Amino acid sequence: MIRCATMLVFALFFAPLGLLLASDLGDVAGDSRVAHADDVGEIAVAKGTTYIATTNEQNPAPLTLGKRKIAWVAHPTDPAQKIAILTIPYREKPQIFQASKTMRVRVLEGDYRKETINVAPSHAKPNKQNQQRIERERKEAQQIYSRYTPKRYWDSPFALPLNSAITSPYGSARIFNGEIASYHSGTDFRANIGTPIAASNDGVVVIAKDRFLAGGSVVIDHGQGIFSMYYHCSELKVSVGDAVKKGDLIALSGNSGRVSGPHLHFGFLVNGAQVDPLDFIDKINLLF
Numbered sequence: 052m053i054r055c056a057t058m059l060v061f062a063l064f065f066a067p068l069g070l071l072l073a074s075d076l077g078d079v080a081g082d083s084r085v086a087h088a089d090d091v092g093e094i095a096v097a098k099g100t101t102y103i104a105t106t107n108e109q110n111p112a113p114l115t116l117g118k119r120k121i122a123w124v125a126h127p128t129d130p131a132q133k134i135a136i137l138t139i140p141y142r143e144k145p146q147i148f149q150a151s152k153t154m155r156v157r158v159l160e161g162d163y164r165k166e167t168i169n170v171a172p173s174h175a176k177p178n179k180q181n182q183q184r185i186e187r188e189r190k191e192a193q194q195i196y197s198r199y200t201p202k203r204y205w206d207s208p209f210a211l212p213l214n215s216a217i218t219s220p221y222g223s224a225r226i227f228n229g230e231i232a233s234y235h236s237g238t239d240f241r242a243n244i245g246t247p248i249a250a251s252n253d254g255v256v257v258i259a260k261d262r263f264l265a266g267g268s269v270v271i272d273h274g275q276g277i278f279s280m281y282y283h284c285s286e287l288k289v290s291v292g293d294a295v296k297k298g299d300l301i302a303l304s305g306n307s308g309r310v311s312g313p314h315l316h317f318g319f320l321v322n323g324a325q326v327d328p329l330d331f332i333d334k335i336n337l338l339f
């Protein structure tokens with residue numbers, strides 16, 4: 052629960068500050084609100100989390116986080132504003148990015164726990180053929196995630212894909228059978244095999260297949276750099292290219308891929324970073 056408390060602190064202290072600063076990007080000197088821009092022009096975002104900046108500017112320059120450019124896009128409910136969805140990858144080093152002339156982004160450590168997981172040896176230490184398959188599937192996914200759909204398909208808040216208890220949060224450092232170290236890139240929900248899984252929001256299906264690690268997988272492109280993912284399913288109800296609406300049945304949960312038992316793995320990749328899905332949904336839904 053320390054983590055929740057930490058997030059709350061960020062939300063209380065940094066979010067209002069950042070929103071104010073973001074809306075003042077490029078503001079004229081002499082405006083009292085930005086008189087101390089050098090002192091306060093900084094927002095803090097923890098690894099694996101999302102920060103949504105807003106501006107009233109007509110043509111703001113994209114924000115930059117190192118090599119990543121974050122586009123300003125239309126606000127979903129306020130035509131006078133634009134938003135930029137800043138996301139910090141889990142593996143980002145703590146540092147400060149100069150995101151724009153007036154905005155710095157300080158990357159903070161996340162408060163994530165460690166987990167040891169035991170899975171079938173064939174999945175913990177894949178043979179050569181399976182290693183090649185993993186690599187092929189990784190590259191394929193990477194290519195899909197590198198595409199940017201300028202259109203936004205959604206115009207309402209994001210929803211959870213099922214109503215169930217969380218069994219493993221985003222961000223835990225993971226040790227598989229004492230050997231493979233990685234981190235948990237999504238949130239796991241308790242789900243018996245065959246539990247209906249619903250689309251988190253409107254979008255277009257870009258992955259619908261069985262994969263070695265993720266098992267039965269559905270990935271939805273929601274447009275403007277937002278993808279949601281649903282893994283370890285037993286049955287897929289959609290195909291690549293299908294347009295889906297929020298709440299549509301897209302799959303049944305299962306225990307396929309690298310798992311220690313049946314569950315749904317739910318994830319979000321936003322502007323190139325796998326972020327905490329619950330944190331992302333909390334932040335994006337504040338726009339409504």
Ligand SMILES: [Zn+2]
Pocket residue numbers: 219235236237238239315316317
């Ligand atoms: Zn998972």
